[in-house]
Amino acid sequence: MARSSSYPPELRCRAVRMVAEVLGDYPNESAALRAVAQKLGIGSAEPLRHWGRQDQVDFGQRPGTTMEESAQIKAMKKEIAELKRASEILKAAASFFAAELDRPHLSS
Known part of the structure; x- marks a missing residue:
């Protein structure tokens, strides 16, 4: 089981929405993740990548828990x-x- 995030749920939701909104402005997902992470003051793009994947699972777009x-x-x-x-x-x-x-x- 993963440890709980030190980022508030509101920030996580906002970050996932921002990545989805700016995805077309960047050559790939990694670049969009890095840009949003930098804008929000998140040290790395990995938490955003994880939040996005979990969001997809939660909405039935990806298998998982x-x-x-x-x-x-x-x-x-x-x-x-x-x-x-x-x-x-x-x-x-x-x-x-x-x-x-x-x-x-x-x-x-």
């Missing part, structure tokens, strides 16, 4: 981890109580 699907997967993994912890606690409690029932008790 959408941002929504990634968020769902992350939430499910967290829930599974919590369920595993709860299950371990319940197993330990069941073992404890089973041992208590098997132990002979002194009657008063």
Whole structure:
């Protein structure tokens, strides 16, 4: 799973739109990406390239995992981890109580 971006979502959306708008003004996509990155003060064109690819995935223009699907997967993994912890606690409690029932008790 990729790390979260230090750039705000609004900047990412704006950058993707800008690249799409100026693409025809440059000889290739890389040149357009570099120009927009420079205009927006982004150190490299690679984040813009990634945002554009993710945008295409999110809109069904390219195969891959959408941002929504990634968020769902992350939430499910967290829930599974919590369920595993709860299950371990319940197993330990069941073992404890089973041992208590098997132990002979002194009657008063």
